[in-house]
Amino acid sequence: MGKRYYCDYCDKSFADNPVNRKNHLRGVIHNKMRKLHYDSFRDPGTILAEDETKLPCKRFYNTGSCDYGDGCRFSHMTEEKRQELLKQIEEENKLAERKTQEDMEQKQLTLDDWLAKKCKTVSSVKVEEVPQFSLPQALRNIPNIPPSLLPPKFEDFQNTDPVEWG
Structure with a gap:
């Protein structure tokens, strides 16, 4: 058995060859299902704006259904649906x-606040503010520990430039 192509929009699979795939992708059902899929992600304002440009579908309002469904060029928007969309937009x-x-509240920092924040230096850090690190018990008995495993000292914090993350 050869390869099969599965269409997520249509929930359908078929033998995968260029002719079958081309016919399927150009098909009315596939295009309708793809449109339904992407329409589910549209924002309410766009849906309402597009629907207001259409005339009401007489068949839909008389019988409650339309043979063309979502492919109809007329509006099938009910008043309840319209109110729901307006509520979502609001x-x-x-x-x-x-x-x-x-x-806006966050951006209303004054120039003085900004300058004070930028002018802070690491030399103003007090010893109490710097966390105290110690070597783990498992590493204390090992001679010649690499510098990357040694805990930092207070002097290491004093001689660095301030870094602002984020």
Whole structure:
């Protein structure tokens, strides 16, 4: 048995050869399923904006269904769905506004605060602020320990430039 191609969008597999794959990828069902997949990731504002440009589907509103489904060029948006999308948009806007306010509060450092932070030197570090390291018991009996395994001393912290991470 030869190789099989599995399409994640359609949940379908078939013999993998160029002709079969080309026919499948150009097929109506595949394109419809791919569109449904990507539409599930669209934001509510885009969905609502696209739907407002369409006219209402008479068949959908009269019978409750449409033969064309999501491929219909008319709108199938119900009032409940529209209200749900508007609510989601409003929540996203509130969240974004809250985030921008928090960012602005963080950015309102004065120039003096910034300069004070940048001008701090390591020489102002007190002995109490530097953690005290000691050699583990297992390494104490080993002669000529490499420098990378020796614990740092207070002097090592005094002679370094300040580094700001992040």
